[in-house]
Amino acid sequence: MKPSLFDYVAPRSVDEAISLLKEDSGAMILAGGQSLIPAMNMRLASPSRLIDIQNIPGLAHITVGNGKIAVGAMARHREVELHDGAAAANPVLRAALGHVAHIPIRNRGTVVGSLCHADAAAEMPMILVLTGGSVLVAGSDGRREIAAQDFFQFHMTTSRQPDEMVVEAQFPVLPPGAGFAFEEFTRRHGDYAIAAAGCILTRNGAGAVATVALAACGVSSKPLRLFAAEQILAGTRLTAADIKAAGDAACAVVTAPGDMHATAGYRKHLFASLVRRAVEKAAARAQ
Amino acid sequence: MSTRLFGARIKRNIDPQLLRGEGSFIDDIPLAQALHVAFVRSPFARARINSIDISAAVAHPGVAAVYTCDNVGPLDIEMPLLIPHSSMHDARTQRPLARDDVYYVGQTVAMVVAVDRYTAEDAAALVDVDYDPRDVEIDLEKAILDDAPLVHDTHERNVAAHFVQVCGYPDSAIAQAEHVTKIRVQVDRSTAAPMECRAVAAQFDEVTGELTVWDGTQAPISVRGGLASIFKLDEDKVRVIAPNVGGGFGQKVLLFYPDELLVPMAAMQLGRPVKYIEDRRENFVGSSQERTQIHFMELYAKKTGEVIALRDSFLHDTGAFIPYGIAVAQVASTSIAGPYRIPNIWVEFKAIYTPTVPVTPYRGCGRPQACFAIERAMDQLADELGLDRFEIRRRNLIADHEFPYDREGLIFADGLKVSLDSGQYHKALAMMEERLDAPSFAAEQAKARAEGKHLGLGLAFYVEGTGLGPYEGGHVRIHPITGKVYVNTGLTSQGQGHDTVFAQIAADQLGVKPEDVILVEGDTKAFDWGVATFASRAAVVSGNAIHKSAMIVKRKALQAAANMLEADVGDVELKDGAAWIKGTDRKVPLSAVATATNPLRYAFNEAAQAATQFAPASRHDGPSLDEGEHPGLEATDYYSPPCATWAYGVHGALIEVDPELCSVTIRKYVCIHDCGNMINPMIVEGQVMGGIAQGLGGAMYERIEFDETGNMLNANFVDFLVPYATEIPDVEIHHLETPSPLNALGVKGVGEAGCIAVGAVVASGVEDALKALGGGTFRHTPITPSMIHAALDAA
């Protein structure tokens, strides 16, 4: 469990980081190192060069404004979790972050690193999808924004080009009056989700569902919006039957094969109940 | 003496050092210019080796040597069979480096020694081994079929050992039974997962010819014996030290792991210190594991629930080799009737070779499996007879007046009889009933159900034969300058707190503060008679040996002090670091007594000067040392137990199952246990609590997963789920203290106790919780959410 030989560079600017990335196709960005370093130790990743972005000024920001929470590439999970402004603007971030690993890992690991790593069972990619957020990517031709739906392609695969770097993630604030919920099941506290469901929901004056977003992780090869379930709930008054139907519909997206932690059948069963619980909780919180 | 230290909740001497990170583990030991080891390991569960090409690895910069079976000289051997037994034929053990064949994924094939571990791993990847893979069968029940692929061609149907033991007259008892309950239970494979993996470092001194080996072993004396005989060195020229060790749980007493022999060999050949620090993946694929057993049990009972006979036939997975003999299966088979009278027993096992990591004892050593079988069977019998689970146990538990209760015909793992020596089984059960408020549980369960909650009561009783022989020793000496007490024994510690409990035992005799007792163990230079730390034996065997030695030293100190104080020995007592004439303020410090008993009198320190103010310590004429007299205040004595002493306990829990998430939440966990007289209740509780946590690992989380080719799928802490502190509920621990009649201190072992009953408790509680939903039976651990889902799905 020792990495193979690699070079290490610590650029001082985003531009420098990008040109280093371009120079060497075997290079990888090092953020908090909480996913990359273990992978290197197990020789699952053998980068020729690590480009450590820790010392680049201006990447650790967390700002709330213009309807969104902007999280810089070096903002740590724990900083985002404890940021009161971010929690007030969209409490689902804090709710989900409490499930990401353990505090010592959150102290080092970054939210953007987690998005770039794009584990299909990871919480923060799902939150980006749930909230309809995006990432800001810098490359040699300048910067571009990629919507969450387009960013996550497959387990550990994103649409970021090899010579691009994500500089910021943007999470929209919670719509006024919306309720939210994040429901996850793991066998141990702090593990990656066996399945998780998130919900953001608003109700109209009559109590019917005005808008609803549902998303999931752990059930497929990437974080997903649950469009079919959303459609079932839209406009309803959330009777038990509506909620059950949404849970059942959500199950259709479960494609993760059975593994040592969950048989395929169990994961479906579990996921349906997480979706139901998420909807119920979000509804109860909605004004 | 003011207050007795035995029985006191004294804080552990070792904790401040460990908690401040000042412990010294093997990788902390500075060795100048050390070389580092990495192994080439088999990627196949069973294969023929066609060729091994080491040329590229040898040529790699920084590599000092590459070893295969062809250049390890005296180590190209099958390693020893530790405990031979007539139930095995041609027992197979591993070679340090594979020759011709490999038998499990992870088996060591070549060893690379290089300037650092990074380089060693790089070079190991360059060793080119040409394998011819063979078919394998991983499933224990299929491995015994006629056409199953064989692990060893020498062993048909992969049977490594077959053994039947009989107690009483099972055949005639069975004929009189009015009810029979039959059950199949299974416990899966797990691993000890010590926080510190194994480690070995060695250094050879060309000038003195001394080999020093630092080994994170539980058995340094035996390791030394092995090294000396294999390398043909004088035992005095081999020193084995086990420094601070981060957990062992049985995994660190194999004798020998390949590295324990190969690293010293390399140090001697290469003339530089050599270090091997096992990493976590290697610990999973290379260090022993335990647990898989499948039991088919039958209980023959009267209508009253009285069990008159038991038949059990089980399969025991021994992995690719059987270096430890049948120890695990034998402990399981002799513990099979638990705390129950059951006078007639027929128990059979087959130990089966599978192409997997070898199996040796892991904390519990067959007892969790035996407990799971008998306790699940008892629950089922109660269910079938319409009896309460407490009631069926009450009707079968051995009564206080029936001790010692012998199971004639069963031979325990120490080769001695099974004799449950003492206990208050009924009282323990009654305490549990009260602590769980069992009489009102049915109402509570019904109420919870009305609210959509599914509560169950889990219950299991266990017994544990502890304190196995053959012997341990204790050496006690009062230091002449400081008056501090030095104690040595042949054990090692992996965090149990030996230094504190042994200090309490010695301090009680010698009237000193426990912090003034200094224990040095785990070093063959300090004390080299003894066995090792395992089998819940330290307190019983070394504890009593130290007690005996301390009594001798006390006698010597009293006599010497009486001489010095010109008093009658009966009037002298030891307390507060001095010998006093009782009821007076006349005293002599122990340091002065220790100094005065050494006829060499250079008054170069205060103790020596103090000693001169008193009369001589010895009253005799002639030479300074009388015939038979020894200098100083020192003694060595030994304790050899007549047979194991049996601890026991009962665990119970209130468990909630969420049928949607298929999750299990333990609302309340109670442990009533009895390990005889407690030397230090705080340390006992620590042991019990740690055992329960490890037991919960086995009950709900930890399972080694092999694919059908024998590859381990979760050789890491991401997927092998050791529970975190967050998964462990609060546990209520209650003590009973029934002194063991077998030793002077009245103690029984407690190291393994905690883990034994947990699987049975959880299964019994989950089953009870889901009964109303038709959730079926739970007879297989670990109990996972997927298993609960499958059970509910089938309902």
Ligand SMILES: Cc1cc2nc3c(=O)[nH]c(=O)nc-3n(C[C@H](O)[C@H](O)[C@H](O)COP(=O)(O)OP(=O)(O)OC[C@H]3O[C@@H](n4cnc5c(N)ncnc54)[C@H](O)[C@@H]3O)c2cc1C
């Ligand atoms: C014990 C443990 C438990 C964990 N449990 C969880 C969990 O439950 N849920 C969970 O979601 N995560 C979990 N993690 C992972 C953790 O969240 C990581 O911190 C996170 O996945 C990666 O963030 P990082 O900053 O550490 O990234 P790094 O490890 O430094 O990098 C991860 C990957 O992202 C790339 N990368 C990083 N930053 C950028 C960037 N700005 N632009 C382009 N590429 C970039 C890197 O090149 C690398 O490929 C766990 C980790 C550990 C060690």
